[in-house]
Amino acid sequence: MENSRRNFIKNTAIVSAAAAIPAKGFAILHKDKQPDEQLIGHNGFTYKVDQNWAKISVTSTPLANCHEMVQDSKGRLIMLGDHTQNNVLVFDRSGKLLDHWGTALPGGHGLTISKEGGEDFLLLTDCGWALDRTGNTYGQSGQVLKTTVDGKLIFAIGHPRTIGIYKDSEPFKPTETAVAPNGDIYVADGYGSDYIIQYNAKGQYIRHFGGHNNTNPEHNLRNAHGVTVDTRDKNNPTLICTSREENCFKVFTLDGKFIKRIDLPGMYVCRAVVNGDNIYAGVCWSKNAEGKQFDRSGFVTILDKNNKVISNPGGAAPVYKNGVLQQTLQANNPVFMHGHDVCIDEDKNVYVCQWNANHTAPVKLTRV
Numbered sequence: 001m002e003n004s005r006r007n008f009i010k011n012t013a014i015v016s017a018a019a020a021i022p023a024k025g026f027a028i029l030h031k032d033k034q035p036d037e038q039l040i041g042h043n044g045f046t047y048k049v050d051q052n053w054a055k056i057s058v059t060s061t062p063l064a065n066c067h068e069m070v071q072d073s074k075g076r077l078i079m080l081g082d083h084t085q086n087n088v089l090v091f092d093r094s095g096k097l098l099d100h101w102g103t104a105l106p107g108g109h110g111l112t113i114s115k116e117g118g119e120d121f122l123l124l125t126d127c128g129w130a131l132d133r134t135g136n137t138y139g140q141s142g143q144v145l146k147t148t149v150d151g152k153l154i155f156a157i158g159h160p161r162t163i164g165i166y167k168d169s170e171p172f173k174p175t176e177t178a179v180a181p182n183g184d185i186y187v188a189d190g191y192g193s194d195y196i197i198q199y200n201a202k203g204q205y206i207r208h209f210g211g212h213n214n215t216n217p218e219h220n221l222r223n224a225h226g227v228t229v230d231t232r233d234k235n236n237p238t239l240i241c242t243s244r245e246e247n248c249f250k251v252f253t254l255d256g257k258f259i260k261r262i263d264l265p266g267m268y269v270c271r272a273v274v275n276g277d278n279i280y281a282g283v284c285w286s287k288n289a290e291g292k293q294f295d296r297s298g299f300v301t302i303l304d305k306n307n308k309v310i311s312n313p314g315g316a317a318p319v320y321k322n323g324v325l326q327q328t329l330q331a332n333n334p335v336f337m338h339g340h341d342v343c344i345d346e347d348k349n350v351y352v353c354q355w356n357a358n359h360t361a362p363v364k365l366t367r368v
Contacts, residue, residue: 038335039368040313040365041302041312041313042311042313042317042318043311043317044311045310045367046313046367046368047313047349047350047367048365048366049363050366051360053362053363053364054095054097054362055094055097056089056097056361061086062085062086062359063081063083063359063360064082064131065081065082065083065340065354065357066340066353066355066360066362067080067082067109067111067340067353068080068110068111068340068353069111069341069351069353069362070111070112070343071113071345072113072120073115075093076091076092077091077092077093077343077345077351077362078090078091078111078113078149079111079353080105080108080109080111081108082106082108082109084102084104084105085103086100086102087101087103087108087124088100088102088108088124088151093349095364099150101150101151105124105145106130106131107126107127107128107129107130107140107142107173108124108125109125109126109142109174109175110123110125110127110144110174110176110177110188111341112177112178112179114179114183116201119148120148120149121148121154122147122148123145123177124144124145124147125142125143125145125174125175125187126142126144127142127173127175127191128171128173129191141158141159141172142172142173144156144157144174144185145157155202157185157199159172160189160197160205160208163205165197165208170193171191171192172192172193173189173190173191174187174192175189175190175191175224176188176190176225176226176227176242176271177227178229178239179229180237180254181229181231181237182201184201184206185198185200185201186229186239187199187227188224188226188241188242188271189224190223190224190225190242190244191223193211193212194211194212194220194221194222194223195211196209196210196221196239196252196256207255209256210224218250218258218261221243222244222245223242223243223245224243225242225244225269225270226240226244226269226270226271226272226281227239228271228273229254230251231274232277232305237254238251238253238254238259239251239252239254240272240274240279242270244268244270246261247264247265247266247267247268247269248261248262248264249261249262249264249269249279250262262303262307264309265325265327265328266287266291266327266328266329267328268298269281269282269284269301270284275348277304277305278302278304278305278310279303280300280301280303281300281301281303281342282298282339282340282341282342282352283298283299283312283315284338284339284340285297285298286328286330287327287329291327296337297334297337297338298314298336298339298354299314299330299336299339300313300314300315300336300339300342300352301315308325309325313335313365314330314331314334314336314339315328315329315331316328316329316330336352336357336363338354338355338356338357339352339353339354340353340355341353347367349364349365349367350364350365352364
C-alpha cells in the first residue's frame with residue numbers, strides 16, 4: 001500500500017503542473033442525466049450527486065488532495081488537505097468558502113474535532129508523505145497537532161521514539177486521531193508501524209496496541225488507516241480501528257483489548273464515521289470482478305446499527321449470502337475515485353473527500 005500511495009502522489013505532481021485545472025469532479029455519469037440529477041445508493045440511503053458544491057478558486061485556494069472533513073458546533077464544514085498554500089478550507093453548507101489557513105502540513109491527512117468546555121478544537125495529522133517543490137515524493141516523520149479551529153497551535157505530538165515506546169527502526173507516519181469522552185487521544189500510525197497509541201488529553205502517553213507481532217493475529221493491524229470512538233452504546237464505548245489491507249474494521253475496548261472484526265470484502269476502507277445509528281466510510285480502493293485491487297476505484301459504504309452494510313453509494317448494492325457479505329464492486333458507472341473520508345450533516349447529507357482524484361473538491365451527496 002505504501003508503494004501505491006507513493007506512486008499516486010508522484011502522479012498527482014504531474015497533474016499539479018496544470019494550474020488552471022477546474023475544481024470539479026471527474027465523475028462518469030449516466031449519459032441521459034446531468035450531474036445534479038444522478039441518484040446513487042441503496043435501501044433508502046440514496047443521494048443526489050453535486051460535484052460542484054464547493055465554490056472555490058483554483059488560483060487562490062488550489063487543491064491537491066481532499067483528505068478529511070468535519071463539522072464544527074457552528075455548522076461550518078472544515079476540510080483538511082495537503083496543499084501548503086491552504087491546508088485547511090472552511091465552508092458553509094452551501095459550499096461557500098468562509099476561511100482558509102495553514103501552510104505547514106505537506107502531508108495533511110487526518111482531521112478530528114473535539115469539544116472542551118464549550119469550545120471546539122482540532123487534531124490535525126500530517127502523515128509524513130508529501131511532494132517537494134520539484135514534484136518528487138519524499139517521506140519524513142509525521143506529527144499530530146492540536147489547534148484551535150482557526151489554527152492556533154496548542155501542542156504537538158511527535159515521534160514516539162522520543163519517549164521510548166518505538167524502536168529506532170519503527171517509522172511514525174500517523175494517519176488519524178480520535179478523542180474519547182474523557183478526552184483521551186488515540187493516534188493511528190497507519191502509514192508507519194500500525195500501532196494505535198493512546199495519550200491523555202494533555203498529550204501524555206498511556207499505552208499502545210496493534211502493530212504486527214501479536215500472538216493472536218486478530219490483534220494485528222495492517223494499514224491502521226483510521227481510528228474512531230464509537231459511543232452508540234453510551235455505557236460501553238469502543239474503538240473502531242481500520243485494518244485497510246485486511247478489508248475490515250477491528251473493534252477494541254478503549255484500553256486496547258480486541259473484541260471483534262467487521263469484514264468488508266473488497267473494500268479498502270478508511271476511517272469509520274459514526275453518525276446516529278450508522279457507520280459511514282470512504283472506500284479508497286475496491287477490487288474488480290477477479291478480486292484484484294485496482295486504481296481509480298472506490299466508493300462510500302454505510303453500515304447499520306448491527307454493523308451490516310446497507311448502502312454503497314457509488315458502489316454495487318450489498319449482497320449477503322448465509323449472513324456473509326459478498327465482495328462489493330464499484331458501480332458500473334463510477335462516481336468516485338478513491339473515497340477518503342465522509343462528513344454527515346444534520347440533514348444526513350454526506351460530503352465526500354477524495355484522494356488522488358484530479359484535484360476534486362469535496363462532493364456533496366444530498367439525501368433524498
